[in-house]
Amino acid sequence: MNRDGNISMSVIKRLPRYYRFLDDLKSLGMERISSKELSRRMGLTASQIRQDLNCFGGFGQQGYGYNVAQLHKEIASILGLDSALKTVIIGAGNLGRAIATHMEFDKRGFSLIGIFDNKEAICGQLIRGLPVRHIDSLDDFCRESKPQIAVLCVPKDAAKELADQLISLGIKGIWNFSHYDLSVMHPEIPIENVHLSDSLMTLCYRVTRDGEAPKH
Amino acid sequence: MNRDGNISMSVIKRLPRYYRFLDDLKSLGMERISSKELSRRMGLTASQIRQDLNCFGGFGQQGYGYNVAQLHKEIASILGLDSALKTVIIGAGNLGRAIATHMEFDKRGFSLIGIFDNKEAICGQLIRGLPVRHIDSLDDFCRESKPQIAVLCVPKDAAKELADQLISLGIKGIWNFSHYDLSVMHPEIPIENVHLSDSLMTLCYRVTRDGEAPKH
DNA sequence: TAGATTGTTAATCGATTAACAATC
DNA sequence: TAGATTGTTAATCGATTAACAATC
Numbered sequence: 001m002n003r004d005g006n007i008s009m010s011v012i013k014r015l016p017r018y019y020r021f022l023d024d025l026k027s028l029g030m031e032r033i034s035s036k037e038l039s040r041r042m043g044l045t046a047s048q049i050r051q052d053l054n055c056f057g058g059f060g061q062q063g064y065g066y067n068v069a070q071l072h073k074e075i076a077s078i079l080g081l082d083s084a085l086k087t088v089i090i091g092a093g094n095l096g097r098a099i100a101t102h103m104e105f106d107k108r109g110f111s112l113i114g115i116f117d118n119k120e121a122i123c124g125q126l127i128r129g130l131p132v133r134h135i136d137s138l139d140d141f142c143r144e145s146k147p148q149i150a151v152l153c154v155p156k157d158a159a160k161e162l163a164d165q166l167i168s169l170g171i172k173g174i175w176n177f178s179h180y181d182l183s184v185m186h187p188e189i190p191i192e193n194v195h196l197s198d199s200l201m202t203l204c205y206r207v208t209r210d211g212e213a214p215k216h
Numbered sequence: 217m218n219r220d221g222n223i224s225m226s227v228i229k230r231l232p233r234y235y236r237f238l239d240d241l242k243s244l245g246m247e248r249i250s251s252k253e254l255s256r257r258m259g260l261t262a263s264q265i266r267q268d269l270n271c272f273g274g275f276g277q278q279g280y281g282y283n284v285a286q287l288h289k290e291i292a293s294i295l296g297l298d299s300a301l302k303t304v305i306i307g308a309g310n311l312g313r314a315i316a317t318h319m320e321f322d323k324r325g326f327s328l329i330g331i332f333d334n335k336e337a338i339c340g341q342l343i344r345g346l347p348v349r350h351i352d353s354l355d356d357f358c359r360e361s362k363p364q365i366a367v368l369c370v371p372k373d374a375a376k377e378l379a380d381q382l383i384s385l386g387i388k389g390i391w392n393f394s395h396y397d398l399s400v401m402h403p404e405i406p407i408e409n410v411h412l413s414d415s416l417m418t419l420c421y422r423v424t425r426d427g428e429a430p431k432h
Numbered sequence: 433t434a435g436a437t438t439g440t441t442a443a444t445c446g447a448t449t450a451a452c453a454a455t456c
Numbered sequence: 457t458a459g460a461t462t463g464t465t466a467a468t469c470g471a472t473t474a475a476c477a478a479t480c
Contacts, residue, residue, distance in 0.1 A: 043399070046437095048472065050440085065438080081420060098310040098313065103412065197319065200321075200408070204296045204326065206408070207301060279462075280461070
């Protein structure tokens with residue numbers, strides 16, 4: 001609502017989606033787009049788009065609309081995708097492995113520098129060119145390499161202690177895949193939760209109870 | 217707000233989290249809990265908890281609070297976790313594989329009955345006891361086994377066509393991991409999006425821009 | 433200039449919080 | 457009975473939408 005300062009979480013959460021659509025428009029070779037046309041494609045109101053963007057600056061031009069390439073760039077910069085936040089993955093099970101290989105960390109503002117697990121057996125294995133390290137070496141590694149972000153792919157029971165440890169080691173943000181609500185205990189740093197089973201249960205509700213309205 | 221009828225998405229999305237906390241309370245051996253105590257643990261207001269629960273029924277008792285085991289059961293039933301929605305996973309790459317092995321589908325209202333991929337080479341491989349089938353056999357499989365849910369773990373480009381195909385084959389809900397916004401094109405069925413890179417970019421913003429308020 | 437479309441303010445809508453009477 | 461705590465209504469707050477003057 002206000003040029004910078006305190007942007008609401010609702011707006012922030014929509015930014016990546018704008019970014020994604022602008023990416024597509026760019027690939028399509030589109031040069032300009034109006035809030036009206038974008039609203040049609042994204043399934044929201046033109047008003048909301050203009051409000052959202054204006055939280056960060058006047059990127060459009062009356063009578064013309066928005067320049068696709070420029071807006072794409074602006075949003076990348078707002079999100080901070082040009083950063084290379086040093087990142088470690090904790091837990092090299094199925095999920096940790098999939099995240100490590102599947103996500104394009106570099107394009108999203110992160111730089112993956114370490115993967116840890118507590119199973120001796122898999123230590124040394126290479127995932128995306130990085131060796132799996134034993135969790136016991138986490139302290140030393142952090143003191144030396146100073147990672148800023150941790151991706152938590154561990155079972156619920158391990159999550160709490162690991163979060164405490166990581167935060168005391170100077171971690172500045174957590175991408176949390178464990179089914180444990182870290183944010184209640186740690187309001188001091190940004191924690192982004194990906195509670196997959198919550199999402200799955202929501203789908204169950206919507207399929208069994210509702211007929212259903214759309215949702216972004 | 218109203219006893220059944222049209223529950224808002226905000227409320228629905230909070231249900232799995234209530235369920236998770238009640239699960240913990242049960243394990244802790246707690247018999248009863250007040251909205252006040254639960255609010256303290258979950259980091260929200262007692263008022264909201266009472267409002268939310270009252271959308272579905274009067275599960276509490278004045279002067280006592282809520283019976284943990286009973287409320288746990290009620291929410292499971294509201295979410296429909298006792299269903300066994302027949303489910304197929306499309307895409308047996310890293311992510312599909314991790315989802316297949318990692319998620320407890322049975323405990324969440326689903327029953328995994330098939331896994332598909334377009335790579336001949338991996339067809340026949342067993343994942344969680346299920347053979348990877350070739351995507352060309354999807355039509356026949358659906359006509360025979362009538363799956364209700366599809367989990368989409370395919371690249372963006374493949375997502376659109378697959379969604380069209382699946383819906384025409386009678387799929388009633390999609391758990392969408394592809395970075396493609398299916399919901400705009402298909403408002404007719406519930407689609408639950410897990411846009412991992414959106415979540416990652418949001419974390420990037422929050423770490424680089426904000427100091428940060430908590431978030432559930 | 434006329435038409436299009438933004439940036440921005442005002443109006444509406446919905447969700448959250450506070451308050452309190454009902455009741456266990 | 458007195459204390460606790462719900463269910464529910466009313467008040468507040470925030471987010472979305474509509475409207476329109478500014479301007480390219």
